[in-house]
Every structure is written in C-alpha cells, then in structure tokens.
Amino acid sequence: MKSPVQTVIIHHTALRYCDSVSQLAHIQHMHMQERGFDDIGYNFLISGDGMVYEGRGWGIVGAHAKEHNFNSVGIAFMGNFNDEMPSSAAQSALLRLLHIGVLHGHVWPNFVLEGHRDVAKTECPGEYLYALLPKLRDQLQNQ
Numbered sequence: 001m002k003s004p005v006q007t008v009i010i011h012h013t014a015l016r017y018c019d020s021v022s023q024l025a026h027i028q029h030m031h032m033q034e035r036g037f038d039d040i041g042y043n044f045l046i047s048g049d050g051m052v053y054e055g056r057g058w059g060i061v062g063a064h065a066k067e068h069n070f071n072s073v074g075i076a077f078m079g080n081f082n083d084e085m086p087s088s089a090a091q092s093a094l095l096r097l098l099h100i101g102v103l104h105g106h107v108w109p110n111f112v113l114e115g116h117r118d119v120a121k122t123e124c125p126g127e128y129l130y131a132l133l134p135k136l137r138d139q140l141q142n143q
C-alpha cells in the first residue's frame with residue numbers, strides 16, 4: 001500500500017468480549033476460512049485492556065472496508081460497542097498507535113478519522129464507539 005495513508009477507519013469486531021487471544025484466533029478463522037482472506041482483514045486490533053494486536057500491520061492493504069482498503073488503515077476495537085463504551089485503556093491505545101503511525105510516516109499528520117459507517121452501509125463501529133469519534137479527533141489534534 002502507498003504510505004502515508006490519509007484515512008483511518010474505525011471498526012468494532014461486534015463480538016462479545018472474552019479474552020483477546022481466543023477472540024483473535026476466532027476472527028482470524030472467520031476471515032481466512034469463511035471469507036477467504038489471506039489474513040485477518042484489519043490492520044490492527046485493540047482489546048479492552050489496551051493491548052494493540054497487529055493484523056496486517058502498516059503498509060499492507062487490508063480487507064475491512066470495501067473500496068477503501070487501498071487508501072486507509074483499518075483499526076478494530078474488540079467487542080460490541082452498540083451496548084457499551086470502549087474502555088479508556090482501549091481509547092488511549094488508539095491514540096498511541098496513531099501517534100506512532102504518523103511519526104513513522106505510515107499515516108498523514110492531518111489524516112481523517114472515520115467510522116466504518118461513514119463509508120459503508122453498516123452499523124459498525126457501534127453506537128457508542130461511533131459517538132466517541134469526535135472526542136478522539138479532538139484528542140488526536142491536541143496530541
């Protein structure tokens with residue numbers, strides 16, 4: 001993928017939070033066996049305890065938002081955020097991850113942060129996480 005990208009797209013996995021490692025294995029199985037992807041579709045995943053897991057990583061085209069995979073990074077919060085807020089640990093993990101992405105030239109300094117539903121017909125990334133995006137945008141600007 002051509003770096004730096006101008007858009008970061010936020011997702012949720014829409015799966016109940018269990019422990020991160022078994023959820024990761026489950027997502028990888030769904031994406032590779034059931035959807036036929038080469039690997040987990042997201043570039044990164046963030047768990048409720050604030051850990052960041054590398055899916056495809058930086059610079060690799062993901063499979064997370066049809067027609068936008070070639071010019072965006074897809075980051076999924078693990079859990080279902082139609083019912084609850086992402087933890088503050090997960091929120092600050094996102095800010096740290098994007099800070100590093102900008103520092104290392106993977107993401108434009110003035111990138112656009114969007115929810116999956118901004119670019120596709122989906123409820124993803126859930127009501128609560130979507131409602132949080134303006135606050136995260138503010139925090140990113142002041143970072």
Ligand SMILES: [Zn+2]
Nearest residue numbers: 011012116124
């Ligand atoms: Zn999504």
